[in-house]
Amino acid sequence: MSLTLTEIERVKTISKEDFYNRYVKKQKPVVIEQLTTDWPAYQKWHLEYIKEVAGDKIVPLYDDRPVSHKDGFNEAHAQMKMSDYIDLLNAKPTNYRIFLYNLIKEVPVLKDDFKWPDIGLKLVKQLPMLFFGGENSKVFMHYDIDYSNILHFHFHGKKRCVLFAPNQTPYLYKVPHALIAREDIDFDNPDFDQWPALKKAQGFVTDLKHGEMLYMPEGYWHYMKYVTPGFSMSLRAFPRSVTHLSKAAYNVFIMRNFDNLMRKWKGEKWIQYKNQKAITNTNK
Numbered sequence: 001m002s003l004t005l006t007e008i009e010r011v012k013t014i015s016k017e018d019f020y021n022r023y024v025k026k027q028k029p030v031v032i033e034q035l036t037t038d039w040p041a042y043q044k045w046h047l048e049y050i051k052e053v054a055g056d057k058i059v060p061l062y063d064d065r066p067v068s069h070k071d072g073f074n075e076a077h078a079q080m081k082m083s084d085y086i087d088l089l090n091a092k093p094t095n096y097r098i099f100l101y102n103l104i105k106e107v108p109v110l111k112d113d114f115k116w117p118d119i120g121l122k123l124v125k126q127l128p129m130l131f132f133g134g135e136n137s138k139v140f141m142h143y144d145i146d147y148s149n150i151l152h153f154h155f156h157g158k159k160r161c162v163l164f165a166p167n168q169t170p171y172l173y174k175v176p177h178a179l180i181a182r183e184d185i186d187f188d189n190p191d192f193d194q195w196p197a198l199k200k201a202q203g204f205v206t207d208l209k210h211g212e213m214l215y216m217p218e219g220y221w222h223y224m225k226y227v228t229p230g231f232s233m234s235l236r237a238f239p240r241s242v243t244h245l246s247k248a249a250y251n252v253f254i255m256r257n258f259d260n261l262m263r264k265w266k267g268e269k270w271i272q273y274k275n276q277k278a279i280t281n282t283n284k
Helices: 016-024 040-044 047-054 082-091 108-113 166-171 196-200 242-266 268-283
Strands: 004-007 030-032 058-061 078-081 098-101 129-133 138-142 149-155 159-164 202-208 213-216 221-226 230-237
Touching: 016 030, 016 213, 040 108, 047 082, 047 108, 047 230, 058 082, 058 098, 078 082, 082 129, 129 221, 166 196, 166 221, 242 268
Parallel strands: 004 202
Antiparallel strands: 030 213, 058 078, 098 129, 129 230, 138 221, 149 213, 149 230, 159 202, 159 221
8 A cells, every 4th residue: 555646736837827827826836847947957957067167066865864953953974075075976876865965055156057937926036946856766755844835846767656645744744843644654655554544635746857846835844765866956935824834934933943942951851752752732
């Protein structure tokens, strides 16, 4: 038995009016297949090009170890020169990923390779973020702290994306005071005896290929798996919903600071408490 997932709707191209009315207003995900075909990035953005223009940059790396009280919020687990990291990606599967890295700030020449899409969303120009991963590396099930509308562009290879709408949260074993589901759930092949509520969850899935864009609405849970080595770029627009804006403010200014304080005070007991609470809350 596997998760109940519906293929995300796909369009080749779309007008900004249709995109806004059919997907943003309805908070419904969609893949736009040809949004980037007139970008220089469509031809250029492969791993070897990134190595050429950014090879000397020292980049933060994350792996799939469980959250520890010793880790700060989004604190990197290691660092490496970009050229060495891309050599590693090309050589063998690795759990090391680059996460939320503003490489375009570090390597301004990359700004010339993409166009800010005129698609009916007011995008935040300061935050084009890049994400890299090796074959079979995974990004745990989570949602974003700021509840943004996200345009997620993939380059070089293939990436599997599993999404759940915010109304599916009761079935996902959400860890309290955090943005994640239980990290020991295998969302590729979940154990429904251990995690029975997942049987009720209704989600979406797609495999993104080079140049394709996935629209993720506000507060959507997402789990990503790099089927091949590759990288993605996210552009974001602030939430339209007042409720989501207030939740974003709470996450940024209260929840994150409270969680960091409790980690320092209670240590690993705080992590264990939250993980157990994820089960008891869901089983309610």
